Amino acid sequence: MSTTDTPAPTGAAGEGAAPPVLVRRARLLGGEETDLLLAGGRVARTGPGGSLEAPDGARVVEAAGLVALPGLVDLHTHLREPGREDAETVRTGSRAAALGGFTAVHAMANTDPVADTAGVVEQVWRLGREVGLVDVRPVGAVTVGLAGERLAELGAMATSAARVRVFSDDGRCVHDPVLMRRALEYVRSVDGVVAQHAQDPRLTEGAQMHEGVVSSVLGLRGWPAVAEEAVIARDVLLADHVGSRLHVCHVSTAGSVEILRWAKARGVDVTAEVTPHHLLLTDELVRGYDPVYKVNPPLRTRADVEALREAVADGTVDVVATDHAPHPVEDKDCEWAAAAMGMTGLETALSVVQEALVETGLLGWADVARVLSSAPARIGRLEDHGRPLAEGEPAHLVLVDPAARRPVAPEQHATQGRNSPYRGMELPGRVVATVLRGRPVVLDGALVGEQPDDAHLGASRGAPHGAAGAS
C-alpha cells in the first residue's frame, strides 16, 4: 500500500476536518477491484478499480492486492479501565483494536468499579470518544457487582449516553435460573441482549484446564465441557420460554454447538460467539504448563476445534469475538495455578480467522465480514457499524493484505498485554489500514492521527479539538 496526500488547505487531523480519502483498487470483500471515495464520514462514491478521480485535498490510498472489509466489530473486549490500568487502558486497547482492523469494540463490564451503573458505562464510553480510534461501546453488568444476586439498573445504562444494549456478567456466569430469567425478560424493554458466560460454578470449582486426557496426565483440576453445555441448554430453554434474545459468549465445545444447532432449529432467538483461540489452539498446548495458555473457557480438544470451525461455517455460531484479555506480565510469569486466565486477541484475531477459516476453505471474505462485522454489529445494535461498503453507508473499513505472512511478536503489539498465545507462530494476513468514519486511524500498518495522550501535551500543541467535544 502507498498513500499520497494531495495538497490540502487544512492540515488538521480533527474529525470534523477529515479530508476525503480515495481508496483505489481494493478488492471489495475479496472480489472485484473497486475504488471507494470516502467523504463526510460516509462512502461517497464507488466505482470499478481505477475509475474514480481523487478530488482536491484527498488522500489517496493505493490498495491493489488488498481486501476491503467493513470495519470489524468486537463483541467481547476487556479494556480493563477503570481499575486495572496496569493491564490495559481504553487508550491502549483502542490502539490495539484499530491496529487489528476493528472500528468498534464492546468493553466488558468486569472492571473495578464494575460497569453496573450509568455513571461507569458513561465514563468508559467517554474515554473511548476521547481516544477516538474506535467506537467503544460499553457492556453493562447484568447484576450488581457481578455478584449474581440482583439485577443492576439495566434501564439506566440503556438510556445513558453510552446506550448500552449488551449486558453481561462475563467472567462470571449468571447461574441463578430465576435471575437469568428475569434478566432475559427485562432487557426486552430496551432491545437489549444478555450475553451469558456459560459456566456452572459448582462443576468448575478450582478448575484449571479442560477435563480430559491431558488434565488427567498433568494433574490439573478438570473443567468439564458439561459445565458449559448444561448452562447453555438451560438458557436456550429459558430464552425460548420468555421469548427473549440470548447471546452465548465464547462457545468452546462440540456439545455446545449441538445444543445451539438444536435451539436455532427450534426457532430460539439465540446467537453465539467463538474466540479466535478456540478456533486454533487445543489443550495439548498446556502440557508445558505455560500459563499463557490458561484461559476461561479453557482450550479444548482438536475435535472441539473442528466442530467450532464447522459451526462458524454453517452459521450455528454467528460471530467471532476476541475475548481480548490483557494481563500484566507478573500475572502470567508464575506457576499455572497462580496465573490469571486470559489471552490478548485484538491484534491477531483477523489473522487467526484467516488461518483457521479462510485458508481452510470454510469461509470466504464476505463471510469474514459477516462474522467479524455485520453479525456482531447487529447483535450489539450498532446501527452505524457492520454496514455494506456501498454509497451512502458509514465509512468504516479495513484493508487487509491476505498474502502477507508474519510471525507474531507480542512485544510489538499496542496492547499492554504480552500474553499472546500465538507468540512466534507464523500467521497469514496483515491489517494495512483502518478507517473510522472516513478518517484513517491506521495506515501502512501503523497508527496515524492519534489525539495527544496527555492534557499538557494537548495544550502545548493547541486545543485538541478532536477530544471531548468531537462530534
Added chain:
Amino acid sequence: MRHLLSAADLSREGALELLDVAEEMAATQAREIKKLPTLRGRTVVNLFFEDSTRTRISFEAAAKRLSADVITFSAKGSSVSKGESLKDTALTLQAMGADAVVLRHSASGAAHRLAHAGWSGVGVLNAGDGTHEHPTQALLDAFTLRRRLAERAGGDPARVLEGARVAVVGDVLHSRVARSNVLLLETLGADVVLVAPPTLLPVGVGTWPCRTSWDLDAVLPDVDAVMVLRVQRERMGGGGFFPSAQEYTRRFGLDGRRLRLLPDHALVMHPGPMNRGLEISAEAADSPRSTIVEQVANGVAVRMAALYLLLAGEDAA
C-alpha cells in the same frame, strides 16, 4: 540428566541406570562411614513450598551423604498462593550459586515452570508438584519392588520388573505418586492396575498405560505387589468423593482379610504417611510382606542416585 520433572522423562535405559546407581549408593550406606565425596563443593537447595518432613529429610540426607552443601528453604503458608514468590525465589537461589533445586510445591507443574520458564538455569528435581508427579517416589518404589522380586526369583535385574503385576489402590485422582508410578512401571515393563472408587479416578484415565478396576478383592489374588495410596480425609464428607471413612475402608481398605487374598510372595507398599485404619490396617502395614520402612531407607539411596546423575552425571559419563 538436565532435570527430573516427571517419570516420563526417563527412558527404560535411563531408569535402569538410575536404579543401578541407586544400588551402588545403597551399598555404600551399609558401610560405617556413609559419606561420599562425590558432590563436594556443589550446592543443593531444598525448596519446600509445602510441608513434607519425610521427603525433605530424605533429600537432605541424600545430598549430605554425597558431601553437597545443603540449603533448606521452607516457604509454607500464604506465600504459596503468590506466583511471584516462586520466580523471585528462583532468581535468589540462582544468585546464591545453587547447582540444583529440589522443589516441592502445591501447584501442579511448578517444577516444570521452574525448569523451563527461563527464570534460572539450575537443574530441577521434582520432589512432588501438586497432583501431578513425584518421580523419586516412583523410583524408590520401583527400586524396592525390583530388589524384593529379584531376591525371590533371581534373574537379570534389568528384566525383573517386566511383567510384574502391581495394583495401585486409592485416591488416584489426587495422587502424584500414582501418576509417576504408572509411567515408570510402564517404562520398566510392569503391568499396572489402578483400583479406586470411580470418583477418585480421573476422567481420561482410560488413555493411561494401565488397567483400572473398582473391585479390590478381584484384583488382589493376581498381583506381585499392592501399593496403597494415602487417602486424605478432606476428600470425604464435604469433598464428597466417597460417603464415609467406614465405607471407604470396607470397600478399598487393605485389611487382614484382603491381605490373605494376596499370593504368598506379594508385597504391601505404601508411600507414607499412612492413615492406619483407613486405607490400611495395622495388620497389613506391619506384616512381614510390608516394605513400608524399607521404602523409606531406599528413598535416600534413590535420591542420592538422582542427585548424582543430575549434578555429576556428565563428568561420570
